[in-house]
Amino acid sequence: MQSPRILAALLALSTVACAFAQTASEVNRKAFPSTLSAPKVYVIPMHGQMGTDIHPQPYKLIIADAKKAKPDLIIIELKSADIDNNFYLKNDDQKEAGQVHMEEYRDLVKSLREELRDVPQVMWIQDSVGFGSLMAFAWPDMYMTSDARLWGLQNVAKLAGGWSDPDVAAKMLAAWTGIGKGFLQQGGYPLELGDAMLLPEKTLSVKFEGRDSVWLPNTSGVWTVDSSKEATVNFNATTAEDTGLADGVADSLDDLMFLLGYREFENVESGRAIFTDYTEGWRKAYDRCVEWLESAQSVDEGIKGFGQRKSLFEKVISAMKQYPAVERRLQREMGVTRLQLEIEVGNIKKEIARSKNTGDNNGGGGGGNSRGLGGGGMGGKR
Amino acid sequence: MITRNSRPSRSFFSQLLLGSVLAACVSASALSAPLSSMTSAAPPVSVKLKSGAQFKGEVGERVRVKCMQGAAETTLEGTIVKGDAKVLVLAVDKNGKTSNVTILAFDLRSIESLAAATTTPTGGKPAPSTAASADAKGLAPTATSATARAIPNIFVLPLEGTVGIGMRHEEIEQIGKEADKMGPGQLIVLLIDSPGGLVIEGDRIHETMKELKKRHRVVAWIKRAISAAAFTSLHCDEIYFMRVGALGSITMFSGQTAISGNELVAWLDKVGEATEIGGRSAYIGRAMVTNPELLSYDIPEGYTRQDTVFYNTMQGKYKLSNELENLTFNADNAWHCGFSDGTADTVEELAVCLQLTEWKEASDVGRKIHENWQKLLKDCVEQKTKLLADLENPAGSDDAAMLGARIKALTELIRWYDRCKPGMVYEAPNLPEDVDLLKKQLAEFKKALGQMKKRGA
Numbered sequence: 001m002q003s004p005r006i007l008a009a010l011l012a013l014s015t016v017a018c019a020f021a022q023t024a025s026e027v028n029r030k031a032f033p034s035t036l037s038a039p040k041v042y043v044i045p046m047h048g049q050m051g052t053d054i055h056p057q058p059y060k061l062i063i064a065d066a067k068k069a070k071p072d073l074i075i076i077e078l079k080s081a082d083i084d085n086n087f088y089l090k091n092d093d094q095k096e097a098g099q100v101h102m103e104e105y106r107d108l109v110k111s112l113r114e115e116l117r118d119v120p121q122v123m124w125i126q127d128s129v130g131f132g133s134l135m136a137f138a139w140p141d142m143y144m145t146s147d148a149r150l151w152g153l154q155n156v157a158k159l160a161g162g163w164s165d166p167d168v169a170a171k172m173l174a175a176w177t178g179i180g181k182g183f184l185q186q187g188g189y190p191l192e193l194g195d196a197m198l199l200p201e202k203t204l205s206v207k208f209e210g211r212d213s214v215w216l217p218n219t220s221g222v223w224t225v226d227s228s229k230e231a232t233v234n235f236n237a238t239t240a241e242d243t244g245l246a247d248g249v250a251d252s253l254d255d256l257m258f259l260l261g262y263r264e265f266e267n268v269e270s271g272r273a274i275f276t277d278y279t280e281g282w283r284k285a286y287d288r289c290v291e292w293l294e295s296a297q298s299v300d301e302g303i304k305g306f307g308q309r310k311s312l313f314e315k316v317i318s319a320m321k322q323y324p325a326v327e328r329r330l331q332r333e334m335g336v337t338r339l340q341l342e343i344e345v346g347n348i349k350k351e352i353a354r355s356k357n358t359g360d361n362n363g364g365g366g367g368g369n370s371r372g373l374g375g376g377g378m379g380g381k382r
Numbered sequence: 383m384i385t386r387n388s389r390p391s392r393s394f395f396s397q398l399l400l401g402s403v404l405a406a407c408v409s410a411s412a413l414s415a416p417l418s419s420m421t422s423a424a425p426p427v428s429v430k431l432k433s434g435a436q437f438k439g440e441v442g443e444r445v446r447v448k449c450m451q452g453a454a455e456t457t458l459e460g461t462i463v464k465g466d467a468k469v470l471v472l473a474v475d476k477n478g479k480t481s482n483v484t485i486l487a488f489d490l491r492s493i494e495s496l497a498a499a500t501t502t503p504t505g506g507k508p509a510p511s512t513a514a515s516a517d518a519k520g521l522a523p524t525a526t527s528a529t530a531r532a533i534p535n536i537f538v539l540p541l542e543g544t545v546g547i548g549m550r551h552e553e554i555e556q557i558g559k560e561a562d563k564m565g566p567g568q569l570i571v572l573l574i575d576s577p578g579g580l581v582i583e584g585d586r587i588h589e590t591m592k593e594l595k596k597r598h599r600v601v602a603w604i605k606r607a608i609s610a611a612a613f614t615s616l617h618c619d620e621i622y623f624m625r626v627g628a629l630g631s632i633t634m635f636s637g638q639t640a641i642s643g644n645e646l647v648a649w650l651d652k653v654g655e656a657t658e659i660g661g662r663s664a665y666i667g668r669a670m671v672t673n674p675e676l677l678s679y680d681i682p683e684g685y686t687r688q689d690t691v692f693y694n695t696m697q698g699k700y701k702l703s704n705e706l707e708n709l710t711f712n713a714d715n716a717w718h719c720g721f722s723d724g725t726a727d728t729v730e731e732l733a734v735c736l737q738l739t740e741w742k743e744a745s746d747v748g749r750k751i752h753e754n755w756q757k758l759l760k761d762c763v764e765q766k767t768k769l770l771a772d773l774e775n776p777a778g779s780d781d782a783a784m785l786g787a788r789i790k791a792l793t794e795l796i797r798w799y800d801r802c803k804p805g806m807v808y809e810a811p812n813l814p815e816d817v818d819l820l821k822k823q824l825a826e827f828k829k830a831l832g833q834m835k836k837r838g839a
Contacts, residue, residue, distance in 0.1 A: 167635070173708070174631045175609070178630060178710035185714060339768075346771065353777065
């Protein structure tokens with residue numbers, strides 16, 4: 001039998017539990033720091049390609065650094081445009097188009113929002129076309145530069161393309177756009193807005209209740225944002241501000257801080273430095289890997305050539321381990337993965353052993369089906 | 383046609399607890415430790431008052447209720463036997479006898495918890511309800527029920543990846559067995575992040591979930607539950623969303639084409655059944671299966687989201703799925719129509735939704751089960767690819783050595799079937815489901831090697 005004391009404690013606990021409302025959690029939105037002091041501002045850049053530049057690797061370091069820096073305010077600086085001129089000029093570098101790693105982006109958002117939840121966070125969009133726009137919507141406080149775009153969420157719906165059966169097509173569409181709309185829900189934006197940004201057939205208008213915008217899934221609002229059933233909604237800075245989607249337009253960090261109510265602030269630059277080191281690092285490593293892989297195709301035959309090729313592949317493997325973004329880019333551009341290279345290294349070792357055993361210093365073609373990277377066994381362009 | 387949200391209903395769990403209470407009536411010996419450990423968590427009760435306010439308590443809680451009896455308002459004190467959106471059943475003492483009084487939600491004016499008052503010993507005397515008196519009256523609010531009110535042990539099982547590969551019934555069974563060690567009534571949180579997967583595994587999960595719910599309180603916490611993962615989640619009496627969460631799209635298809643005819647009818651029935659097992663309208667699950675299954679809802683005036691009326695037509699004020707759409711919920715619409723029980727991004731927020739005063743996991747066993755399986759799966763796929771490369775291009779510089787290397791690779795591949803069959807069969811590069819094919823090949827290799835050696839000798 002429980003002692004009365006324990007019983008009382010347990011029941012008191014259950015009473016306290018009942019006091020909690022079993023409701024949906026509000027979007028986490030910390031109050032901004034007092035305007036009386038110069039706040040410490042930590043900028044987290046999200047620049048470049050989704051999936052390589054904007055990758056969990058640097059943000060793990062940035063989150064740890066931000067925790068140490070103890071800022072009063074965090075600015076997420078988003079500049080990630082898949083395509084600069086997506087109407088008619090095909091002069092964009094397709095290698096830089098955003099990659100599809102929706103779950104990873106989702107988890108990145110969650111990490112930043114939750115691990116740094118004690119610090120108010122502001123999304124500042126400098127440009128966003130493509131999957132980057134999912135990130136843009138994952139923060140409730142949104143500012144834009146005057147030339148910023150907030151475009152391209154039709155890319156999410158396109159992921160569901162290619163199914164002819166109406167039930168399967170609807171399933172895929174609902175699944176992908178459901179995952180996409182999760183980002184908007186994270187930022188506290190309504191599903192009506194998400195539908196119009198993700199699905200061409202959805203329309204959108206807005207009405208105003210005091211300072212609040214109410215988004216409507218039709219054209220009955222005072223401002224019709226999208227009456228087309230053939231295109232998704234895209235915002236620029238002006239339309240985003242006028243409809244109340246963006247909280248303001250700011251072309252510099254000084255402007256942004258002023259809009260937020262601070263004439264003075266302390267800018268913590270270490271996050272930017274970590275991000276720059278990372279992006280420069282992986283891109284440099286990628287360029288080297290391309291060179292190494294090209295060199296591997298032109299090495300001499302024979303044991304010496306095997307050794308050189310093996311050494312080059314091992315360097316690429318090492319770079320892939322250091323920067324997963326390198327593997328992602330190589331896989332997309334050349335069809336090369338770390339596992340394939342490891343197998344290839346294994347094959348080369350077998351060839352070397354065979355050559356040594358048979359005393360054939362020329363190697364090449366002996367025993368089994370070793371193909372080597374230059375032999376066409378791994379596919380992809382190179 | 384319409385159906386009401388039948389939630390909250392924790393039928394299996396409630397039956398278990400009521401069964402335990404009944405056992406306590408039969409014999410005093412039933413109050414011994416084993417029984418008390420069997421009743422280690424009382425089901426929560428959510429009662430709606432006429433004013434629209436809600437009271438949240440639990441079965442066995444002592445309360446004071448003001449309600450209308452005829453034209454007059456009266457006050458009753460008693461113990462909650464049952465409560466839902468429509469009715470509150472109180473066990474009330476009168477002249478030494480206990481009787482159940484049923485009060486319609488419409489007649490309820492106020493409810494006040496007396497938990498602290500009734501359980502605080504006064505003047506060195508024991509609390510008003512004792513084990514003996516409870517036994518005599520068949521009531522729960524006793525010292526014994528202190529165990530019944532204990533904060534349940536929390537087990538978190540992350541379920542990630544393709545259903546049938548990363549997310550399987552085996553891990554759900556395993557966490558159930560771990561929870562069993564602490565007795566029935568534990569809290570199991572399935573943290574789901576899956577794009578769906580194999581139908582055959584969905585069937586196994588269906589049976590596993592039905593069994594597990596008889597013993598424990600099973601909660602789904604949704605990051606991503608698509609297709610078979612949504613089907614799994616529907617079994618849970620309580621579903622909580624992360625803000626990024628998405629749940630739905632349970633269309634079954636083969637190749638490029640969705641199932642149809644009798645197969646579709648059977649699948650609609652099964653998804654409907656799973657939805658009802660979780661205490662929700664079957665229309666919801668069906669709208670996730672095929673476009674012609676429509677879904678809309680109303681929340682009657684003066685009522686709350688827990689009283690949502692669902693229609694398999696578009697007649698409701700709120701439309702969820704038309705004839706061109708498949709239903710997938712996000713946090714907001716799931717909450718609004720009462721499909722979800724709350725939205726929580728962190729365990730601390732989930733604790734609030736679950737009405738726990740703190741988040742305290744019994745152990746990290748569920749997370750370990752998940753980690754171990756995911757690691758094994760990853761290793762399996764990597765090793766399989768390398769072993770297949772060894773099979774194709776074996777080490778060695780003569781035929782016997784190469785055949786020996788092939789035998790080694792094939793033996794290792796066969797071993798992986800025992801350790802991680804889903805990784806071998808369903809992950810690319812796919813191998814045959816029937817391991818005997820590989821075993822046959824191995825026997826042939828061995829025979830060839832034997833002959834080779836004989837010839838060499």
